[in-house]
Amino acid sequence: MTSETVDEWRRPGPTAAQRRLDRYFGLAATLLALFSLTLVRSTGAFLLGSPPSGLEQVLWTIAVPLPLIWRRRYPAATALVVSAAFIGAQARAVPEWQLSQWALFAAIFTLGAWGRDRRLARRLRIGVIAAMFVWMAISYTINYRSLPPDAFENAVGPVPPLLAAIVTGVMINLLFFGFAYFFGETAWIAARRQHQLAEQAEQLRRSQAEAREHAVIGERVRIARELHDVVAHHVSVMGVQAAACRRVLDKDPAKARTALASIEESARTAVDELRRMLGVLRAHDREPAEAPQxxxxxxxxxxxxxxxxxxxxxxxxxxxxxxxxxxxxxxxxxxxxxxxxxxxxxxxxxxxxxxxxxxxxxxxxxxxxxxxxxxxxxxxxxxxxxxxxxxxxxxxxxxxxxxxxxxxxxxxxxxxxxxxxxxxxxx
The missing domain is CATH 3.30.565.10 (Histidine kinase-like ATPase, C-terminal domain)
Structure with a gap:
């Protein structure tokens, strides 16, 4: 399959069972995100800053994973909505981010695995990832201004603490988004290969059916040729001899008897050859010792x-x-x-x-x-x-x-x- 054909291939949409599974997946992810929000609020670990009201936290927490219920049916729209909601929740300092980031991972992965337009899917994923890094830079800039003077007083490493924090965040995000992109592309390639294998299997099945049909036709032609060679000759000879017998039956009984004997011999020979031919046709059912003469x-x-x-x-x-x-x-x-x-x-x-x-x-x-x-x-x-x-x-x-x-x-x-x-x- 050429690269042009690869780009033109469109993965079939999800089945009814897969869409139903996506609904369960999106609802389960939403419930887990709400549970995670409850735990974070209970610990009071608001790492992103002072959080908004409880209702707003709940709404932002629901907004990130809930679109996953349409992830395979509308992968591009799902990825855009989830990424926008994720940035919005981060900007509003919603404390729940653990389940939300995995919802973002699932959205990018699904766009790579199920995006029917491959060029659009690649561009959207690259755009979403680039937007995330832009947001990360903005977030670092905003948070840097609010850092207390003693934020890095326990730092003992050789790398400047601020640079170490930035490099760590970039490295983790590169791995996170890189894996989401890679696994999505791999899943799409696996689906395309499965489609190719199914097509090849179908072509093989058709070829085998055509080969069987040609074999049947060839066997019919062979049988017709053998029958013609065996039957036509002996029947023609018997016809000629029978006509001769009829002409001399009253005048020369001896010649008539000779002709009748020839007819009998021709008939017996024809039957023997027919049996031989039928034996050849059934030879695959016989033992080697029973092969026809x-x-x-x-x-x-x-x-x-x-x-x-x-x-x-x-x-x-x-x-x-x-x-x-x-x-x-x-x-x-x-x-x-x-x-x-x-x-x-x-x-x-x-x-x-x-x-x-x-x-x-x-x-x-x-x-x-x-x-x-x-x-x-x-x-x-x-x-x-x-x-x-x-x-x-x-x-x-x-x-x-x-x-x-x-x-x-x-x-x-x-x-x-x-x-x-x-x-x-x-x-």
Whole structure:
């Protein structure tokens, strides 16, 4: 927080409970001051000179501490009234000054701790303190004229007695007003820091809420992507095989049985993958020994090609280069990209007869290319779950994705994913 922001911060006003406490505090201080006046009058120690009438003494004694009942609600006005009443009582030689000076201390402290306008609060406190020292100088001057000749006859120290009295009074008042100013400023700084901590806690709470919300959204997107990859592919394959089964059911029962067996296998595989995915989502509730089985990877691409063959496509798989063990996440990403490309061919490529899947292990990357010779039934939807899922998976590993028609007809999906450099692979 900058200094300008510090000056602009306004401390909230006192609560109802604090205002009620101030009333009790002001009344208690007034009663104690009256009790102190009674004790001083009983001892007859009128150090300030001949006192005024008893009623005037009572009124001045009440006038100094009573404004403290509004000290936190109106700190500036309270400090001015209390300081003016204190000087007035001193000028009238009211004998009660012990409780009155602590009322003055409380008023200056409260102005420092609760003054909403910091510049005004500083100026008022400095002005009140300066007025007190001016009054002290005037008081010393007045009292010096009335000192008896034998006032310092017992003085034995090396310092002149009058100078010693003045230095003592100045030192005590410096400490008195210095502490009132310092503690008031410290209380205000503590309140501002507490406000900052409350704001930071609120910002942290909002940030945590936003992070949880983003995590939920991210988890929903991940679930949607997984469901799309798992369900869409197998359901598409089952749809194609079911259509083929319907066409050959009467003419070639053997082929129909084969298609039905493929549908059954695809359904079972889809259920297994759904269970695996749900197991991953609930993995935080499982023991390590109960972790779900490993996700499908690049070594199972041949299974996808086989399903495409069963669906009636002339599907082929070519692997080029020296196969290199891939990180699990990269292997799964390659598998999902091929799965989505095969699904799109089965669903959207009209007249497709061939499907070609090629995996190339290069020096610093793995490249996967899936092509067909069909015609797209509709333009590709860049915001579709399939393309979005492929793009997110590839981007996660810093790869590149190319999707579009081929020059000679058909459709191509090409992915390049960089591989971590290992000691066994040339740069």
């Amino acid at each position: 490993q996700a499908a990877g690049i070594d199972q691409v041949e299974t996808l090609v086989g399903r495409a063959r069963e669906a009636g496509l002339a599907a082929s798989l070519g692997v080029y280069g020296d196969p290199t063990p891939l990180p699990g996440s990269v292997s799964q990403a390659v598998y999902r990209v091929v799965q989505e490309a095969v699904t799109n061919t089965l669903k959207h490529a009209t007249g497709a007869r061939t499907l070609d899947v090629r995996i190339r292990y290069l020096a610093q990357e793995v490249e996967v290319e899936v092509t067909d010779d069909g015609r797209a039934t509709r333009p590709p939807n860049a915001d579709g779950l399939g393309l979005v899922g492929m793009r997110e998976r590839v981007a996660t590993h810093g790869g590149e994705l190319e999707v579009g028609p081929r020059t000679g007809g058909g459709w191509r999906v090409r992915v390049r994913i960089p591989l971590p450099v290992t000691a066994g692979r040339p740069a």
